[in-house]
Amino acid sequence: MRRLRAILVWGERMRYWKRYYIVYVLLAAFCCGSVMLAGQRLRAVSAELAPVRPVVVIDPGHGGFDGGAVSPGGTAESALNLEISLRLRDLCALLGLQTRMLREDDSSLELDSNARISEKKVSDLRHRTQIVNGIPGAVLVSIHQNSFPQGPKYRGAQVFYADTPGSQALAELLQQAICRDLDPDNHRACKQSRDVYLMEQLQGTGILLECGFLTNAAEEALLKTPDYQKKLACTAACVLCTYCSGAG
């Protein structure tokens, strides 16, 4: 009799379980799903908060088919840009900074070398922009030489900055260092960059350094000397080191 009663109780329990088991299964699935989703969100937030090590991306302006500005004496901007950039790369590496060069020889970065010059120019700039924006933690330094075709009256390095976080602060640091340590006669202030495609499309921190005026003969001669190139690169590398140690 006791056994029969136990069987009936067990049967009742089973009926109860069968009636509600789908609810339990759905509840368990919901709990597991929530835990997995919370885990995914947590991982995404941690990845966002994790500091990205800065990468100094050095862009020697122009190159290949595009020589950039040319001095009255025939010095092409692209060659000087590359010489200074290579020195900057080596000094940054010496200071322990991660670096990336957009070009390391006299070449351009357009994707279709058979296109017309104007199309190649657009393609080159778009490609540079694409590369920089694809590097996590990129701190762009675009190296150029200035010119004033109307005459030799202007001289002095000037830094331009993108309208992105950190760019103005970096530009101010570099402009101050140039005026203080390298060229006390330079009283220029840094400025926000206007109408420069790469700087306008940039997503991260970026500055453009106009190292000096090729249309001023004395400055052109100075910019061509390895000694001045080293001093300029050293000034920029030290500033980048200071900036990146705070940014990382």
Ligand SMILES: [Zn+2]
């Ligand atoms: Zn240029």
